[in-house]
Amino acid sequence: MKRWDEEYARFCASTDGHRGSGTMMPALALGLAAEAGEVAGLQNKLMRGRNYSFAEAKEELGDVLWYVTRIADEYGMTLQQLASENRAKLEARKRAGTLHDRLAARRGMVENCDPDRED
Numbered sequence: 620m621k622r623w624d625e626e627y628a629r630f631c632a633s634t635d636g637h638r639g640s641g642t643m644m645p646a647l648a649l650g651l652a653a654e655a656g657e658v659a660g661l662q663n664k665l666m667r668g669r670n671y672s673f674a675e676a677k678e679e680l681g682d683v684l685w686y687v688t689r690i691a692d693e694y695g696m697t698l699q700q701l702a703s704e705n706r707a708k709l710e711a712r713k714r715a716g717t718l719h720d721r722l723a724a725r726r727g728m729v730e731n732c733d734p735d736r737e738d
């Protein structure tokens with residue numbers, strides 16, 4: 620019996636209209652960027668004084684998941700591998716005490732950024 624992520628990857632592949640074409644990987648990468656943009660667009664709605672629903676967020680995150688699944692599958696990777704290796708990377712940073720240092724450093728970079736400086 621296949622794990623859920625392997626079965627989902629098979630399903631996603633069966634719904635991919637670009638599968639097997641020479642433009643499949645560029646189409647998948649651009650589609651992922653577009654769907655990630657739709658997730659960001661929900662925050663843009665808020666900034667413009669409009670609300671969005673959890674249903675919209677769920678739909679857009681599902682679209683991102685579809686593209687991540689398709690790209691991973693074409694590389695021969697499973698979602699379980701991606702999650703496991705990403706978790707291991709973050710746990711190593713956490714153990715080393717560098718996980719939040721990086722965030723603090725980035726915040727410092729933004730806070731110290733002078734928008735009028737040209738160099």
Ligand SMILES: [Mg+2]
Pocket residue numbers: 654657678679682
């Ligand atoms: Mg979408």
